[in-house]
Amino acid sequence: xxxxxxxxxxxxxxxxxxxxxxxxxxxxxxxxxxxxxxxxxxxxxxxxxxxxxxxxxxxxxxxxxxxxxxxxxxxxxxxxxxxxxxxxxxxxxxxxxxxxxxxxxxxxxxxxxxxxxxxxxxxxxxxxxxxxxxxxxxxxxxxxxxxxxxxxxxxxxxxxxxxxxxxxxxxxxxxxxxxxxxxxxxxxxxxxxxxxxxxxxxxxxxxxx
Numbered sequence: 001x002x003x004x005x006x007x008x009x010x011x012x013x014x015x016x017x018x019x020x021x022x023x024x025x026x027x028x029x030x031x032x033x034x035x036x037x038x039x040x041x042x043x044x045x046x047x048x049x050x051x052x053x054x055x056x057x058x059x060x061x062x063x064x065x066x067x068x069x070x071x072x073x074x075x076x077x078x079x080x081x082x083x084x085x086x087x088x089x090x091x092x093x094x095x096x097x098x099x100x101x102x103x104x105x106x107x108x109x110x111x112x113x114x115x116x117x118x119x120x121x122x123x124x125x126x127x128x129x130x131x132x133x134x135x136x137x138x139x140x141x142x143x144x145x146x147x148x149x150x151x152x153x154x155x156x157x158x159x160x161x162x163x164x165x166x167x168x169x170x171x172x173x174x175x176x177x178x179x180x181x182x183x184x185x186x187x188x189x190x191x192x193x194x195x196x197x198x199x200x201x202x203x204x205x206x207x208x209x
Contacts, residue, residue: 001138002134002138004106004107006134007106007107007108007111007138008097008099008107010111010134010135011096011107011110011111011114012096012097013096014111014114014115014118014135015048015092015093015095015096015114016092016093016096017118017129018045018048018092018114018118018121019089019090019092019093019096020089021121021122021127021129022045022085022088022089022092023086023089025041025085025125027085029041029125030042030045030085032121032124032125033124034117034120034121034124035119035120035121035123035124035187035192036117036120039078039120041121041124041125042085042088043078043079044078044117044120044121045085045088045089045092045121046077046078046079046081046083046088047074047075047077047078047117048092048113048114048117049081049083049088049091049092049095050074050077050078050081051098051100052091052092052095052098052100053083053091053095056100059100062077063103068103070102070151071151102151104147104150105147108138108139108142109142109152111135111138111139112139112142112143112152115131115135115136115139115186116139116186116187116190119131119183119186119187120192130183131182131183131186133167133168133182136165136168136182136183136186137168137170137182139186140163140165140168140170140172140182140185140186143158143186143189143190144158144163144172144173144189152190153189153190154191154209156209157189157191157206157209158172158173158189159173159175160173160174160175160176160202160205161173161175161176161177161178161202161205161206162174162175162176162177162178162202163178163179163185163189164177164178164179164180164185164200165179165180165181165182165185166179167181167182168182170182175202176200176201176202176205177199177200177201177202178198178199178200178202178203178206179198179199179200180195180197180198180199180200181196181197184196184197184198185198188206193206193207
């Protein structure tokens, strides 16, 4: 099991990698719809950067104004962010070691956030970005935990499904099977659809949820 120090190091690496990608985007690419419904690539980048560009006391006060509803905070504040694409990339890189996590979680939450949102922007842009096994395993273990239903996984979404990732020799649950690469399984758990490499009779069940 990865230590907190190792998870924070992974987060820093993911932030720098995404900053490098953001540096090369054109104006039209910034406006591309992401896999995160209703969000453009720019919206996703702003979401990743916004908590990093505020002091911790200011961030807590802002969250309190949203009654600590992190989903509502994320959506609203991302839309209010007026940084240019170049500035978003620069802040993400400069703040790579920022240790913000939603209250009550720890580093697994920002790791999941940056890895998943990296896929949300790269897949529609046609940019190949792998999810390394040392990232994927702790994220999978987190997503099947009860804690993940607090803002990450829709309650009940994983029920009645056996999730299988042959590439990691990882599985969880009972019922209809959804099998495929860890990256696609993670995204399906979080409500994304039409993902490459997934098979199994559980897919029809999930599309109906």
